[in-house]
Amino acid sequence: MTRQMRQILVIIGFVIGFAISFVIGAGLLTPATIGTAHALTAEEMLADPALESRARNLSKQLRCLVCQNQSIDDSDADLAKDLRREVRTQLVAGQTDAAILSDLRAKYGDYVLLAPPLARDTMALWLAPVGFILLGIAITLGMRRRAAQIDSADNSISSADRARIDALKRQHENLNKRDTR
Amino acid sequence: MSRFRPSFFIPLIAFLGLAIIGGMALQSTLSGNRNPSQLPSVLIGKAAPDVALPLLQDRQAELALGNFQGQPLLVNFFASWCAPCRAEAPALEQLSEQITIIGIAYKDRRSDTTEFLQQYGNPFTAIGMDIDGRAGIVWGVYGVPETYLIDTAGRIQWRHAGPLTRDVITTQLLPQMAEMQ
Numbered sequence: 001m002t003r004q005m006r007q008i009l010v011i012i013g014f015v016i017g018f019a020i021s022f023v024i025g026a027g028l029l030t031p032a033t034i035g036t037a038h039a040l041t042a043e044e045m046l047a048d049p050a051l052e053s054r055a056r057n058l059s060k061q062l063r064c065l066v067c068q069n070q071s072i073d074d075s076d077a078d079l080a081k082d083l084r085r086e087v088r089t090q091l092v093a094g095q096t097d098a099a100i101l102s103d104l105r106a107k108y109g110d111y112v113l114l115a116p117p118l119a120r121d122t123m124a125l126w127l128a129p130v131g132f133i134l135l136g137i138a139i140t141l142g143m144r145r146r147a148a149q150i151d152s153a154d155n156s157i158s159s160a161d162r163a164r165i166d167a168l169k170r171q172h173e174n175l176n177k178r179d180t181r
Numbered sequence: 182m183s184r185f186r187p188s189f190f191i192p193l194i195a196f197l198g199l200a201i202i203g204g205m206a207l208q209s210t211l212s213g214n215r216n217p218s219q220l221p222s223v224l225i226g227k228a229a230p231d232v233a234l235p236l237l238q239d240r241q242a243e244l245a246l247g248n249f250q251g252q253p254l255l256v257n258f259f260a261s262w263c264a265p266c267r268a269e270a271p272a273l274e275q276l277s278e279q280i281t282i283i284g285i286a287y288k289d290r291r292s293d294t295t296e297f298l299q300q301y302g303n304p305f306t307a308i309g310m311d312i313d314g315r316a317g318i319v320w321g322v323y324g325v326p327e328t329y330l331i332d333t334a335g336r337i338q339w340r341h342a343g344p345l346t347r348d349v350i351t352t353q354l355l356p357q358m359a360e361m362q
Contacts, residue, residue, distance in 0.1 A: 065220065065323035065324075066323055066324055078288070078314075079314075079323055079324070082313075082314045082315075082317070082318060083318065086315070086318050105223075106223065107223070107224070107318065107319060107320070107321040108220075108223065108321045108323070109220065109221060109222070109223040109321075111220055
């Protein structure tokens with residue numbers, strides 16, 4: 001078995017390992033997700049479909065403060081229910097979506113919004129992913145340039161040396177074949 | 182391959198950096214300086230919201246915080262169904278000798294609130310009924326018990342979510358009260 005094949009096997013092993021752990025993780029999480037998928041009850045809903053769809057849209061942007069990583073649209077918690085009702089009361093009173101969000105933000109802080117607002121102290125949070133992508137691109141380009149340099153360096157070898165390298169490569173392959181037998 | 186390659190150490194340095202950040206976060210959590218479930222109140226320094234609430238003893242009369250202006254106040258959201266509220270009852274009883282305490286019964290029935298006060302003592306100068314939890318939303322309450330300290334000008338100086346333990350009272354509340362005088 002060549003070194004290259006062994007490396008490929010290791011990579012495949014890692015991928016399978018990650019896949020298994022994701023499947024197990026998802027399996028553990030699903031019951032909770034199913035249990036809370038339909039938090040909204042029929043009597044909460046508004047008669048006007050346009051207002052109701054705005055209410056749903058707003059609910060998805062608002063964090064349930066007791067369950068913390070669910071939106072109030074997803075959560076069965078009492079507070080989530082109260083906040084859903086608050087959103088609908090304000091919608092019926094003719095408030096705009098932005099006014100409702102900023103009203104709740106004034107009471108509960110930025111934390112009530114699932115997507116943090118773009119401000120000076122959240123800049124790092126928003127820009128970090130872009131930074132990492134750029135860093136990844138830079139590293140990839142750097143590696144490719146280096147590989148290209150090595151390739152072009154290879155061409156400058158004299159024909160005598162080239163013949164010697166080829167002879168050594170053949171010898172090495174023969175040795176490998178004997179090993180695997 | 183004995184050539185020194187600085188890029189080899191990048192993952193190691195990145196790992197050490199993350200380990201130090203994680204270690205510092207863990208350290209501050211364990212030492213009690215940082216509680217991830219404790220959300221900061223955005224109302225600190227702002228005027229306490231004055232939501233008119235019916236009184237426990239008299240449906241016709243309303244609780245108005247404005248009536249108490251000129252003296253420091255403690256506003257305590259509690260409920261008969263809330264176990265930590267029972268735990269903090271003796272602490273509130275003791276505090277009531279030093280400061281006027283206003284109780285707001287959060288999503289509770291009058292009969293249950295009355296029974297709770299008979300059983301665990303009544304440290305409150307006045308009690309408002311927030312039956313549907315609307316006042317709780319205006320105050321940014323996300324769970325009972327929650328306690329607010331209000332200065333003589335009617336501004337919120339301090340907020341604590343969760344029961345008032347001896348530790349919270351001696352290290353936070355009493356120093357805040359002393360500062361106001």
